[in-house]
Amino acid sequence: MSITAAREKFRSFLLKRRLRATTQRLAIFDAAFPQSDHFTAEELLEHARKIDDSVSRATVYRTLPILTASSQLREVDIGSGEKFYHANREGDSTQIAQVVCGDCAKIFEISAPFMSWYGSTVSSKLGLTPVNQRLQVSARCNSFHQTGTCARRE
Amino acid sequence: MSITAAREKFRSFLLKRRLRATTQRLAIFDAAFPQSDHFTAEELLEHARKIDDSVSRATVYRTLPILTASSQLREVDIGSGEKFYHANREGDSTQIAQVVCGDCAKIFEISAPFMSWYGSTVSSKLGLTPVNQRLQVSARCNSFHQTGTCARRE
């Protein structure tokens, strides 16, 4: 999906919810959408400020949940203090697992098609309706532990 | 496993690591082990103080990683600011998923035997070795949304 089309989708989402399409919100969108990797709120702030230097940290934090709700972004919480975000260009967020390397500190996104099936099955037995599911694998780097280096390490 | 046996197992673990079996650590163990539900660090502090009122918050936070490493406890992070802990009387921590109800705020622990298989498969493709995996399903309560109440709600 092109950024123009995606931006329009975001505008519609805002309208539908009677939220305003402010220049800051759009700057944050424009900063987030092209990112190919995971990023933090702080990194997003930096990028957004290059587009519109009036953007404040508070607005980034207030906008992130909106971007997540409109499924432009996926929130990735690996339990490390800060949350990560990832552009969601495909649209489906319930079938993706994360593999987090404790050595590289890198996050891989992997398709896990059985996840939503599992969520529905288990939830219905409890009288619940699934909202979403997260599957995360923590792992360590073989090459790092053998050679002391890892090609992916920063 | 009885609490006496489990306490001895914990003592051995401390010894093996050359950590000391202080009265505070054992009080915290005794407070954690019998808990049948999930609890937070703060709740554990309260319980531990009933056993030994000298226990401090700092020591609880310093002891929790030890209890987790000795697999007496499992850490459950549902991405809500604070972490939860759960007594691990069975011993296997890699095959359990959590279903978290957003209405009840209740956490259900469910067996998910395929998880470790998935972790290994995916990790090896990336040249990684899995350390552990978390599968969490967020859900909402059917009865709560239909009747406005939920038996499990506090």
Place this chain on the structure above:
DNA sequence: ATATGTGCAAATCCTTTGCACGTGC
């Protein structure tokens, strides 16, 4: 025009840490 949104800085919340004192081995 006016309800919403914004920036700023202070507040929050859980968790970690420095330090002087206490205690298991």
Place this chain on the structure above:
DNA sequence: GCACGTGCAAAGGATTTGCACATAT
């Protein structure tokens, strides 16, 4: 005895919030 552990209170770091001003509709 001495290294390790503890309590206390202060620090830390990500996120949230109150308020006066700005702006989209």
